[in-house]
């Protein structure tokens with residue numbers, strides 16, 4: 265026979281009505297018993313007809329005591345069991361709740377009791393190493409919850425923000441450990457916090473160590489560079505390069521400066537290598553020449569000693585000889601020895617001349633090599649379009665000139681120039697004409713300014729001029745003259761043949777002893793900006 269379909273919600277409503285109409289206390293036991301009665305299932309508990317009192321709960325039938333169950337559930341919910349995450353617990357309860365409508369209250373409560381019993385049977389989770397032995401505060405790992413979002417944020421920060429940048433293996437290992445623990449949804453929050461705290465303390469210590477290593481290395485580099493200048497001797501160029509490296513490393517320790525310092529150093533090492541090779545070659549050639557001369561002189565002396573001895577014998581023979589034929593033969597011998605001596609010295613002369621020529625050729629080769637090196641080094645420092653110094657050349661010139669100015673106590677000024685409306689000139693007359701303007705400025709500055717002044721192209725249409733032995737006022741006058749000449753020079757429009765007037769704006773500053781290039785540039789750039797803002801075609805003095 266078919267079982268009638270039970271409407272659980274309707275029975276639940278009827279149960280509540282019955283509880284009220286029978287005047288029963290609304291205890292879970294009474295509700296469960298009445299529910300069973302109405303639904304036709306076997307009543308597990310007798311309905312307590314007495315008004316609710318404290319003893320009635322204690323007297324609830326064995327097997328399922330709701331109060332106990334609730335307390336146990338609470339306890340197990342808060343406890344951290346080994347191998348059981350909060351997420352698992354939440355899911356288990358959610359699953360059970362979903363089954364409630366189909367199960368009936370008592371079987372459902374029995375399942376809940378089973379579940380709680382299962383949790384209670386699990387041993388407590390061990391706290392993570394380093395954690396304080398305190399009551400664990402579980403991490404709420406529910407995927408959609410705020411705690412879950414925080415956990416994801418935290419683990420992502422560790423994974424993508426910290427781990428890839430850990431150079432120190434010990435930090436990396438600790439961060440990995442912490443990441444693994446954080447990703448395990450069952451991790452205890454207090455333990456994680458303690459572990460994270462340890463990581464940051466360790467991180468701080470490693471950073472401090474790294475900083476002190478860098479500081480120590482910088483001290484060492486300083487010491488080495490100082491002594492390098494002494495070791496290199498009176499080589500102005502090399503000393504300027506060393507000074508440049510020094511300055512670069514002291515301005516700001518960033519990869520760009522370190523790269524530039526490394527390049528300058530490589531060039532210095534190369535130049536010193538070539539200089540040493542040239543020195544070695546010259547020494548070898550001189551040694552060969554001297555040894556040849558000594559050998560030849562010894563041979564000559566030997567030969568002349570032998571000749572002298574023979575001559576002495578001939579003379580003795582001559583003094584004693586009375587026979588004309590013998591005398592004639594002695595004279596012939598003497599003449600022969602004289603010729604031998606002469607030809608020996610002539611051969612020696614030829615040998616010496618050949619050795620001299622070889623030494624001269626070696627010397628010429630060395631000079632040519634040095635000249636090539638010099639030219640290659642100059643090319644490396646030149647802007648190919650205008651022939652002005654490039655940034656690299658300027659760095660070296662700045663190091664050299666500031667060293668010279670500091671040594672001699674003479675002033676040094678710089679001017680920063682920027683062509684006016686150069687974009688419009690390019691757009692209107694074409695890029696080739698623009699290039700011509702750039703070259704014209706460099707040529708003019710070389711013709712008009714002192715031979716010791718140096719012009720460098722440091723940007724598209726930006727130039728920097730170094731003016732040794734010029735204070736700010738003098739530099740200002742020099743730049744104003746250059747501007748005037750630049751504006752009035754003949755530059756013709758390639759299309760119409762008409763004269764085109766071009767100009768520049770400039771800032772001028774006098775270098776203060778010890779001032780870095782960056783600082784000086786900032787001052788002179790501010791003056792240039794003022795010149796632009798004031799209408800262009802002018803030279804402005806920088807603030808001290």
Ligand SMILES: Nc1nc2c(ncn2[C@@H]2O[C@H](COP(=O)(O)OP(=O)(O)OP(=O)(O)O)[C@@H](O)[C@H]2O)c(=O)[nH]1
Pocket residue numbers: 649682683684685686687688690694695696697698699702723724725796800
């Ligand atoms: N012909 C040529 N033009 C260059 C070169 N390098 C940079 N330029 C141009 O220089 C122009 C610089 O323009 P802007 O920075 O706007 O400056 P500007 O037009 O001179 O304006 P102001 O400086 O404010 O007077 C750009 O059009 C660049 O294309 C180069 O080597 N040759």
